[in-house]
Amino acid sequence: MKELKQRSTCPVSTSLDLLGDKWTLLILRDIVFAGKSTYGQFLQSAEKIATNVLADRLAVLEAQGILTKAVAADKKSKFTYRLTEKGLDTVPIIVELLLWGAKHGPTVVAPGLLEELRAGKDAAVAKYQQLAREQALT
Amino acid sequence: MKELKQRSTCPVSTSLDLLGDKWTLLILRDIVFAGKSTYGQFLQSAEKIATNVLADRLAVLEAQGILTKAVAADKKSKFTYRLTEKGLDTVPIIVELLLWGAKHGPTVVAPGLLEELRAGKDAAVAKYQQLAREQALT
DNA sequence: TATATTTGCTTGCAAATTGCAAGTGCAAAT
DNA sequence: ATTTGCACTTGCAATTTGCAAGCAAATATA
Numbered sequence: 001m002k003e004l005k006q007r008s009t010c011p012v013s014t015s016l017d018l019l020g021d022k023w024t025l026l027i028l029r030d031i032v033f034a035g036k037s038t039y040g041q042f043l044q045s046a047e048k049i050a051t052n053v054l055a056d057r058l059a060v061l062e063a064q065g066i067l068t069k070a071v072a073a074d075k076k077s078k079f080t081y082r083l084t085e086k087g088l089d090t091v092p093i094i095v096e097l098l099l100w101g102a103k104h105g106p107t108v109v110a111p112g113l114l115e116e117l118r119a120g121k122d123a124a125v126a127k128y129q130q131l132a133r134e135q136a137l138t
Numbered sequence: 139m140k141e142l143k144q145r146s147t148c149p150v151s152t153s154l155d156l157l158g159d160k161w162t163l164l165i166l167r168d169i170v171f172a173g174k175s176t177y178g179q180f181l182q183s184a185e186k187i188a189t190n191v192l193a194d195r196l197a198v199l200e201a202q203g204i205l206t207k208a209v210a211a212d213k214k215s216k217f218t219y220r221l222t223e224k225g226l227d228t229v230p231i232i233v234e235l236l237l238w239g240a241k242h243g244p245t246v247v248a249p250g251l252l253e254e255l256r257a258g259k260d261a262a263v264a265k266y267q268q269l270a271r272e273q274a275l276t
Numbered sequence: 277t278a279t280a281t282t283t284g285c286t287t288g289c290a291a292a293t294t295g296c297a298a299g300t301g302c303a304a305a306t
Numbered sequence: 307a308t309t310t311g312c313a314c315t316t317g318c319a320a321t322t323t324g325c326a327a328g329c330a331a332a333t334a335t336a
Contacts, residue, residue: 007160008184009246011239012167012232019235020160022145022294029150039313046146050295055314077303077312086242093234094150097157100231101149104224108147160323177284188324193285215283215332 004064018064019090023049024057028066028087029094032132033110037080038072066090082136088129095125142202156202157228161187162195166204166225167232170270171248175218176210204228220274226267233263 007013019025030036030045042054049057058081061067066087072078095117102109117124145151157163168174168183180192187195196219199205204225210216233255239245240252255262 006243007186009244010164010167010184011236011243011245011247013164013185013239014243014245015235015239016160016163019238020158020163022154022158025154025158026148026151029148040311046148047151048145048295051314052296052316053294056293075304075312079313089238089241093231093238096231096234097153098149100157100227101151101153103227105144105149105152106147107149107152109149178282181284186324189285190287190325191323194322213283213333217284 004060015093018060018066019093023047023053024061025090025094025097027054027057027061028083028090031067031081031083031087032091032094032128035131035135037082037135038078039081061087083132088132091125091129091132095121142198153231156198156204157231161185161191162199163228163232163235165192165195165199166221166228169205169219169221169225170229170232170266173269173273175220175273176216177219180219199225221270226270229263229267229270233259 004017006017026045026047026049027042030042034041034045036042036045039054039058042058043049043051058067058069062069062081064086065084067081067083070080070082072080098109099114099117101107102114142155144155164183164185164187165180168180172179172183174180174183177192177196180196181187181189196205196207200207200219202224203222205219205221208218208220210218236247237252237255240247
């Protein structure tokens with residue numbers, strides 16, 4: 001089991017110990033905003049994560065209680081990754097990264113999403129968290 | 139000049155291309171929440187960043203317009219790093235990381251800060267942004 | 277004026293992480 | 307019985323990180 005080393009007691013630092021890399025939050029983004037849940041789906045994202053890096057991150061995220069791994073409902077040879085409540089609590093972080101990137105970089109955002117977030121951030125965050133919770137039941 | 143490679147047009151991904159590592163946001167945290175501004179001060183933080191990594195990150199952040207480098211007011215042999223408006227816009231990201239870390243990890247937070255953030259996130263963000271702006275004038 | 281110290285880096289090198297390509301094992305479909 | 311799909315694992319090269327030391331210019335001290 002890979003233990004996570006904590007560099008300090010600062011909460012920003014502690015969050016970055018787990019989330020501070022180029023891939024982890026993209027996996028969580030895929031679950032929340034793209035409704036993805038399987039290894040194969042994560043591999044298909046535009047950023048092209050390497051297979052070993054994906055496997056490593058999924059293992060760390062599961063070990064840290066950010067997501068759960070379960071046999072898929074339809075196929076026993078397939079796994080379904082879902083966010084825990086701790087994982088759902090990262091949605092505000094992802095949203096702020098999204099807003100910053102959309103404001104300062106050349107990006108493409110799903111139509112309506114920016115407006116929805118700007119109109120009411122808390123409500124939008126709650127909505128996407130709830131959607132992810134409901135998917136976990138199917 | 140180190141060019142930043144963009145993995146996709148997703149705004150979350152674009153933000154992580156620049157901010158997605160273990161050190162960059164800690165430097166910004168030090169400026170916003172600890173009032174730091176010099177190379178030597180950044181080196182003294184609890185997380186102990188390596189000198190070459192710090193030099194590299196400061197160069198990237200300056201090149202990307204997140205911070206500005208200027209000769210210090212008191213000493214010509216000293217430099218002062220300050221946030222640009224683009225840099226100040228990362229404060230909400232840092233705040234969300236702080237809140238997540240404080241909720242889910244064993245951390246120590248300055249007394250009153252959590253209460254201040256929970257009482258009114260937007261107002262607190264605006265306050266710390268304004269404080270950083272004012273420091274830039276001294 | 278000479279010497280020491282402060283400040284902000286740079287350099288060299290070992291260790292760890294990442295990226296790429298290929299391969300493996302198991303379940304399910306054909 | 308064989309092939310396909312899915313979830314990884316493995317090997318290896320390239321990049322990034324961490325650590326220790328060194329360096330150069332500006333300032334402080336003797």
